[in-house]
Amino acid sequence: MRKLIGVLPIVSTAVLVALLSKPIGGLPALGKLLDPVTGCWASAESVSKNYNHKLKLDGLKGDVTVKFDERLVPHIAANNDYDLYYTQGYIHAYFRLWQMDLQTRAAAGRVSEVLGDKALKFDRTQRRKGMVYGAEQSLKAMEADPRSKQMMDAYTAGVNAYINTLNYKRYPLEYKLAGFEPEAWTNLKSALLLKYMADDLTGSTDDIALTVLRDALSPEAFVALYPERLQGVNTVIPRDTIIQTPTLSTPTAPADSIAFAHLKATDFETSEEGKGSNNWALSGSRTKSGKPILCNDPHLGLNLPSLWYEVQMTAPGVNVYGVSLPGAPGVIIGFNENISWGFTNNYRDVKDFYLIKPATANTYWFAGKEHGYTNRVEKISIKGKPDYYDTVRYTIHGPVIYDQTFHGPGGLNKPLAVTWMAHRPSNEVLALYLLNRSNQYDEYVKAIHYFLCPAQNMLYADKHGEIALWGQGQFINKWKGQGRYVMNGADSSTLWGDNIPVAENPHTRNPRQGYIASANQTVTDTTYPYWYNGTFHEFRAWRINDVLRNTKAATVEDMFALQNDVYSVLAANVLPVMLQYVSPSAISDKERNYMELLNNWDYKLTAESKAATVFQLWWTNMYNTFWAKLYTQSPDPLRPTPERTMQLLKEGSPYLGNIKDAVIASLRNSMDSLDKLKKADRLQWYRAKNTSVRHLTKLAPFSFTNLKMGGWGNTVNATKTDHGPSWRMVVQMGDEVEAYGVYPGGQSGNVGSKYYATFLDKWVKGEYYRLNFYTAKTKPAAKYTWTINPKNK
Amino acid sequence: MKKTIIVACVMAFLGGIFSLFMSGLWIAAVLPFIVTVSMQVKGRQGFGLGFLGIALLWLVLILLKDVPNHHILSTRMAGLLSLPNAALFILVNVFLGGLIGGLSGWSGAVMNKAFRKS
Numbered sequence: 001m002r003k004l005i006g007v008l009p010i011v012s013t014a015v016l017v018a019l020l021s022k023p024i025g026g027l028p029a030l031g032k033l034l035d036p037v038t039g040c041w042a043s044a045e046s047v048s049k050n051y052n053h054k055l056k057l058d059g060l061k062g063d064v065t066v067k068f069d070e071r072l073v074p075h076i077a078a079n080n081d082y083d084l085y086y087t088q089g090y091i092h093a094y095f096r097l098w099q100m101d102l103q104t105r106a107a108a109g110r111v112s113e114v115l116g117d118k119a120l121k122f123d124r125t126q127r128r129k130g131m132v133y134g135a136e137q138s139l140k141a142m143e144a145d146p147r148s149k150q151m152m153d154a155y156t157a158g159v160n161a162y163i164n165t166l167n168y169k170r171y172p173l174e175y176k177l178a179g180f181e182p183e184a185w186t187n188l189k190s191a192l193l194l195k196y197m198a199d200d201l202t203g204s205t206d207d208i209a210l211t212v213l214r215d216a217l218s219p220e221a222f223v224a225l226y227p228e229r230l231q232g233v234n235t236v237i238p239r240d241t242i243i244q245t246p247t248l249s250t251p252t253a254p255a256d257s258i259a260f261a262h263l264k265a266t267d268f269e270t271s272e273e274g275k276g277s278n279n280w281a282l283s284g285s286r287t288k289s290g291k292p293i294l295c296n297d298p299h300l301g302l303n304l305p306s307l308w309y310e311v312q313m314t315a316p317g318v319n320v321y322g323v324s325l326p327g328a329p330g331v332i333i334g335f336n337e338n339i340s341w342g343f344t345n346n347y348r349d350v351k352d353f354y355l356i357k358p359a360t361a362n363t364y365w366f367a368g369k370e371h372g373y374t375n376r377v378e379k380i381s382i383k384g385k386p387d388y389y390d391t392v393r394y395t396i397h398g399p400v401i402y403d404q405t406f407h408g409p410g411g412l413n414k415p416l417a418v419t420w421m422a423h424r425p426s427n428e429v430l431a432l433y434l435l436n437r438s439n440q441y442d443e444y445v446k447a448i449h450y451f452l453c454p455a456q457n458m459l460y461a462d463k464h465g466e467i468a469l470w471g472q473g474q475f476i477n478k479w480k481g482q483g484r485y486v487m488n489g490a491d492s493s494t495l496w497g498d499n500i501p502v503a504e505n506p507h508t509r510n511p512r513q514g515y516i517a518s519a520n521q522t523v524t525d526t527t528y529p530y531w532y533n534g535t536f537h538e539f540r541a542w543r544i545n546d547v548l549r550n551t552k553a554a555t556v557e558d559m560f561a562l563q564n565d566v567y568s569v570l571a572a573n574v575l576p577v578m579l580q581y582v583s584p585s586a587i588s589d590k591e592r593n594y595m596e597l598l599n600n601w602d603y604k605l606t607a608e609s610k611a612a613t614v615f616q617l618w619w620t621n622m623y624n625t626f627w628a629k630l631y632t633q634s635p636d637p638l639r640p641t642p643e644r645t646m647q648l649l650k651e652g653s654p655y656l657g658n659i660k661d662a663v664i665a666s667l668r669n670s671m672d673s674l675d676k677l678k679k680a681d682r683l684q685w686y687r688a689k690n691t692s693v694r695h696l697t698k699l700a701p702f703s704f705t706n707l708k709m710g711g712w713g714n715t716v717n718a719t720k721t722d723h724g725p726s727w728r729m730v731v732q733m734g735d736e737v738e739a740y741g742v743y744p745g746g747q748s749g750n751v752g753s754k755y756y757a758t759f760l761d762k763w764v765k766g767e768y769y770r771l772n773f774y775t776a777k778t779k780p781a782a783k784y785t786w787t788i789n790p791k792n793k
Numbered sequence: 794m795k796k797t798i799i800v801a802c803v804m805a806f807l808g809g810i811f812s813l814f815m816s817g818l819w820i821a822a823v824l825p826f827i828v829t830v831s832m833q834v835k836g837r838q839g840f841g842l843g844f845l846g847i848a849l850l851w852l853v854l855i856l857l858k859d860v861p862n863h864h865i866l867s868t869r870m871a872g873l874l875s876l877p878n879a880a881l882f883i884l885v886n887v888f889l890g891g892l893i894g895g896l897s898g899w900s901g902a903v904m905n906k907a908f909r910k911s
Contacts, residue, residue, distance in 0.1 A: 008903070009900035009903050010900040012900075013897050016892075016896060029890070030816050030889075031893075036851045037815070037817040037854060038816040038817065040870055044858040045865075046862060047862065047863050047867075699873060701869045701873050752862060754865060
């Protein structure tokens with residue numbers, strides 16, 4: 001008996017240790033996490049950590065030197081392309097492995113594997129969208145070209161060389177928190193990451209919502225509320241730019257009754273006001289130095305670790321600086337000694353839906369015949385649960401994304417297939433390879449013509465003084481209206497037709513106006529010979545054009561100011577109209593007090609402005625009031641754009657109903673929210689909107705909130721709550737490149753590192769770093785050096 | 794008492810060497826047991842010795858990480874566990890180690906007692 005009692009403490013120790021080593025409920029394995037040797041403490045990086053390294057790596061062909069500057073930006077110098085991308089892969093993994101891993105798992109619909117069945121719906125959506133299918137298609141194209149194949153093989157080898165050095169102790173902290181392990185990198189994962197970007201930038205469309213509204217509204221009302229093209233816009237491609245004769249003629253549209261499907265119970269992906277990015281370039285005629293200046297600030301989700309990783313990459317034939325995507329080789333946005341480039345999303349619609357007409361359980365109707373589905377069985381592994389199998393049926397149009405077993409967002413239960421440019425083979429990796437090495441306009445054009453999806457407005461400026469922009473992507477020669485609504489999947493006339501030759505994409509080179517600006521607005525005016533639709537945003541483009549039109553001797557500082565500009569074109573246009581409808585007798589004293597804040601307001605959404613908060617709330621309420629009636633016509637309708645609403649308000653359009661009542665009612669409705677904000681001392685605009693840069697896990701202690709920043713989607717500085725300028729770059733070309741940049745994050749993905757969010761302060765303040773671009777002439781001092789040699793030599 | 798402190802310090806020192814190739818959790822679960830068995834420690838002393846030795850070891854290991862890190866990680870981890878500051882997080886963390894060490898030491902002591910008297 002005593003012996004038995006003697007064993008008891010041993011058992012209890014063993015049980016305690018075992019309990020602490022296993023995740024319980026939603027909690028991580030606490031014992032392992034709090035282990036002072038191998039747990040979270042292993043991620044506590046000394047603030048004076050010496051990053052100097054001597055490495056011997058397997059598979060490298062020659063010696064590589066990496067110099068890190070004081071911001072921990074690596075400047076990689078390799079002797080050949082293979083080693084260059086190998087080292088980039090190694091460095092991405094060294095600083096950002098968990099993020100790369102999670103994002104590619106998310107792209108592939110494999111989050112349930114590590115987070116359990118709460119992610120099953122997300123995973124099924126990804127599979128049904130055909131994310132992996134699209135990545136596989138592109139990977140074929142990428143591996144078919146020796147340059148991109150070598151680039152991806154090298155990158156993958158570099159990532160895996162780093163992963164192979166890891167043990168539990170050295171895993172990034174997030175793995176220990178979520179209880180999973182890094183897995184080997186593959187070329188497919190890099191392809192998936194690029195599809196993830198394509199999905200982010202071209203994934204949402206209004207097709208389904210417009211299909212319902214088109215049936216629900218009178219034709220006149222529909223055209224007035226949802227014009228195919230907004231009037232009075234500043235297009236990306238200036239009007240006077242010559243457009244060559246098209247080589248393809250526009251196909252004839254089939255009769256409406258054949259072309260389109262009709263939906264009733266449906267839902268759609270909402271469009272947010274002013275989502276997107278800005279880029280603009282000034283020719284030397286408009287700058288103080290006489291040299292062109294290129295500016296870009298792509299707006300994306302604000303997360304930590306940041307989407308971007310700064311890097312300079314040098315090898316024979318290439319010396320490029322810019323931001324890269326951890327998980328993909330090359331530099332995405334940046335410059336070299338001769339050219340600079342920037343991207344904004346193009347927003348032409350490249351994703352269309354088809355209503356499938358089932359014949360039997362395994363067949364559907366197309367062109368009068370029965371066709372069988374090609375089934376793709378998606379196995380979704382779920383942590384702690386049996387595997388889930390989802391059969392995705394592929395039609396001639398593409399995968400059936402919604403059906404009875406997987407309803408659309410609003411409970412849509414009819415089978416819809418999706419045709420999406422991201423499903424087609426394309427080699428964006430080769431585009432980046434060539435772009436990074438381009439030295440003049442023709443090379444740049446040749447490079448970007450490989451970039452097919454997501455379509456981007458690709459801006460260009462070079463040291464010879466040229467500026468240019470291409471609305472680049474692969475587009476289809478559509479008949480008028482094709483794909484704007486859900487189409488009839490049983491008729492062959494609705495199929496996508498020929499590719500528009502990429503050389504006929506909208507473009508402009510050294511336009512007379514002396515500048516080019518794109519901010520996700522309408523790409524061309526109606527003189528462009530091919531028909532297209534899209535989700536375009538105009539407010540920022542109006543403002544940027546207004547400013548640049550009057551800019552004569554611009555400096556880089558002027559460009560910083562414009563990227564941080566918070567003047568609201570929306571407010572300047574609608575507020576005077578709104579105020580006209582408010583008679584002093586119609587409002588209460590309290591309402592008057594808030595109204596007084598709007599007196600003499602300069603329409604700037606500055607961080608401290610209280611007027612900005614009052615306006616934004618009032619406007620949002622009014623916008624919702626105007627369009628509330630659409631809910632009687634459609635379960636969850638798409639509202640006309642804020643731009644169109646602004647125009648209708650200024651015209652006093654009857655489509656808005658009784659405007660005076662709506663203005664007063666929405667002012668009244670704003671009082672509660674304003675009082676609450678005032679009570680909580682959050683009336684200042686930055687406190688009301690709460691710009692946050694959150695860790696990908698959304699864990700609050702790893703995130704930064706309440707950042708003191710102005711702006712909103714309708715201003716050039718489009719800093720919203722969790723979305724905004726993800727990389728601000730200003731580059732002045734010339735014999736010596738003068739470049740500035742900043743992104744909301746830091747070079748290290750480790751939450752225990754001082755480099756985790758180093759740049760955030762400057763980004764919040766609207767300040768920039770001068771970028772250290774190493775050339776044969778300038779070699780700034782390095783803070784740390786990695787000397788890397790091949791292992792087998 | 795004085796002897797207990799000295800033994801605890803020795804245990805922590807040994808643990809420090811083990812930490813070069815073992816996890817802190819394993820050291821806490823095994824080392825006090827070995828020490829109490831080999832030193833024929835009895836009764837409640839075993840728990841105290843294990844607790845003290847491992848708490849000391851974990852405290853030193855943690856401070857060696859935390860101080861050069863300027864509490865960046867510990868502050869964020871404290872937030873994760875809804876603790877008000879890094880110091881309290883470290884205290885909880887050290888207590889956890891002590892608890893495992895104490896149980897391990899107690900196991901050794903009870904073993905000693907059980908086997909000697911039979």
